[in-house]
Amino acid sequence: MRLKNNQSKNRYKINYEIIAKVVRLVGKNIKPKIYPLEQALKKAKDLKLDLVEINPKVTPIVCKAMNYSKFLYNLKKTKKKDKKNILFTKEIRLTSQTSIHDLSFKIDKAKKILKSNKKVKFSIFFKGRSIIYKYLGKKMLLKCIKILSKITKVEIPPRMEEKKMFIVLLPHLKNTNEKL
Structure with missing residues (x-):
């Protein structure tokens, strides 16, 4: 999935943008475990999901297998809701x-x-x-x-x-x- 240049700011790294060699993989129907990046990508691809870097500040980084476009949609929806409630x-x-x-x-x-x-x-x-x-x-x-x-x-x-x-x-x- 490609995003336009103005959308690329402040977003999560997905799939092949992740540069770590080892990741902690979490997600629905996945046993939380440390995997090599290639294996984590393969697991996410088998489930027809994206591998999204959730927390890059810990070692190993935390990645989640999820539908990235749905995740962005829900994130945008909650931001709109927060603005309305102010x-x-x-x-x-x-x-x-x-x-x-x-x-x-x-x-x-x-x-x-x-x-x-x-x-x-x-x-x-x-x-x-x-x-x-x-x-x-x-x-x-x-x-x-x-x-x-x-x-x-x-x-x-x-x-x-x-x-x-x-x-x-x-x-x-x-x-x-x-x-x-």
């Missing part, structure tokens, strides 16, 4: 007439979300004629920003998209361990 957005819906008590309850909920290192999106959907009172919705969102200003920073200020006004708040990284 700052996930949770939405909290409000109205332009949300009462003070309801707002404080939703602010407490937002604090818990921010404490778990996630973004919070406050949104107001204007129904029917309530679109006339956009200023009330903006006032409500600015109140949320003011209340949470000590523990958050604004990623997206009040923005209107069709009949929806929203803000997105990020947690301050230094405050994630402190009590909110």
Whole structure:
């Protein structure tokens, strides 16, 4: 299997790229044992698998018989999953007439979300004629920003998209361990 030049960085050595004379072979349906490189390559080829150098820092190096393209696919998939989990957005819906008590309850909920290192999106959907009172919705969102200003920073200020006004708040990284 050949990779393009830009893909060759930070990858594992496979099959004939391995230069060690002796390797410790592990894998599914293989008894972990030290083999000469040629014999390890032959075993992997018999199983229709690739020989992949897993740990080159030990003596003898550790190689695993596996499907290399499937391994890369799973590795890429887990990296994408990790990136998604870093700052996930949770939405909290409000109205332009949300009462003070309801707002404080939703602010407490937002604090818990921010404490778990996630973004919070406050949104107001204007129904029917309530679109006339956009200023009330903006006032409500600015109140949320003011209340949470000590523990958050604004990623997206009040923005209107069709009949929806929203803000997105990020947690301050230094405050994630402190009590909110």
